[in-house]
């Protein structure tokens with residue numbers, strides 16, 4: 254991919270997201286996501302991982318703070334997202350991908366070339382003319398990935414792309430993500446599978462209760478996370494349980510985790 | 513009891529003999545209502561979709577207004593159209609009063625709110641599911657409207673049928689603006705009203721049975737087409 258015109262890095266500066274009645278769900282996140290590699294976001298349920306992705310992708314606006322792309326003009330056109338639950342248009346598999354390309358004003362002959370290519374790579378060629386909503390969940394997840402990939406984005410957001418897939422389907426998706434990364438696309442994904450995070454991550458973002466408690470290179474994060482909650486999380490301890498213990502809270506030196 | 517058997521006989525007789533007066537009435541009924549529903553669909557669907565998607569001042573008011581208009585009394589609509597089209601009215605110069613066109617106008621006014629209000633419901637539900645995905649793919653709200661209407665096509669068939677039901681069943685509006693003129697503006701509902709007032713109950717019932725049969729057939733055919741297409745999309749496991 255052409256680095257000179259890359260929309261990355263993405264800079265978040267003191268980003269907050271609040272509900273309408275003022276409850277903060279994302280709190281003072283400041284960080285930078287650079288081009289290349291795979292950034293993996295981990296953290297317990299309700300930590301704000303999905304909200305974080307939607308903020309970065311521009312689906313929701315921060316209540317406070319800034320989210321800036323290096324190349325602001327046309328940044329939206331260089332991103333794609335695979336959602337936690339795949340959204341299938343009530344059309345055939347092929348038409349689902351075609352719709353995305355059509356919106357990008359790509360000419361029909363090029364479109365069908367791209368469609369055939371991504372469907373083959375995701376193993377969906379056989380199902381090209383099937384109604385998308387008849388596909389199994391794993392197939393739908395692959396179609397969502399194919400549809401996003403067809404857009405040749407510089408940044409691909411993925412919200413738990415392998416959740417509720419069987420091991421071989423998950424493996425296939427991981428392989429596809431590697432291929433996409435090799436083509437120069439920046440991956441920003443969430444996962445609950447720590448094994449997957451270890452296998453795939455180049456950098457890790459640890460979210461807890463709406464705060465970004467750690468953002469570090471993967472090796473460093475997994476060998477020695479600086480944050481004690483992150484430490485507990487990757488050891489598989491139950492964070493909500495620990496929080497209940499008053500004495501434990503007092504010992505903690507990290508003021509950030511307090512709500 | 514004899515009324516009923518007489519009615520069936522009258523109805524059968526009318527159908528079997530292919531009474532040319534009757535054929536004319538049926539053709540006009542269908543022509544007026546189908547035209548009105550088509551126009552109402554072309555206007556009502558985009559309006560309903562826009563109310564579903566766009567936030568603008570008075571949007572809520574418009575939703576409530578559309579829903580209120582769904583229950584508009586046909587007689588009042590007929591009266592308003594009559595006043596508009598009468599020689600003293602603003603559109604009097606066109607000389608449309610007591611023509612099929614006037615009947616179509618009245619029915620469009622009756623049916624458009626129904627189609628708009630029901631479309632808003634269908635599109636709103638679908639938009640809730642599609643919104644973030646379509647935004648992510650770079651679709652503007654304007655661009656999303658045809659997508660949502662197309663993907664909601666099965667539910668929208670039912671919406672159009674509801675509109676057709678209202679158009680073909682109403683009598684008050686077409687009576688006032690059409691005038692129930694023989695060989696010109698007589699449709700099934702006004703013919704029934706006339707036969708009843710003449711005391712010709714058997715013929716009125718016969719026409720009524722025919723009206724029911726016709727609208728039921730149209731409803732059933734549309735439903736079967738919709739169901740077939742839907743089945744092809746969401747469970748085409750049977751057969752090939």
Ligand SMILES: Nc1ncnc2c1ncn2[C@@H]1O[C@H](COP(=O)(O)OP(=O)(O)OP(=O)(O)O)[C@@H](O)[C@H]1O
Nearest residue numbers: 272278296297298299300301302303304305337445
């Ligand atoms: N529109 C909203 N209104 C109110 N609360 C919301 C809204 N959207 C999300 N939340 C809350 O914000 C928190 C973070 O949600 P989010 O979906 O980002 O979590 P997550 O980290 O992705 O969790 P999971 O691992 O379960 O997917 C949750 O507690 C959720 O209930």
Ligand SMILES: [Mg+2]
Nearest residue numbers: 302303337412
């Ligand atoms: Mg989530």
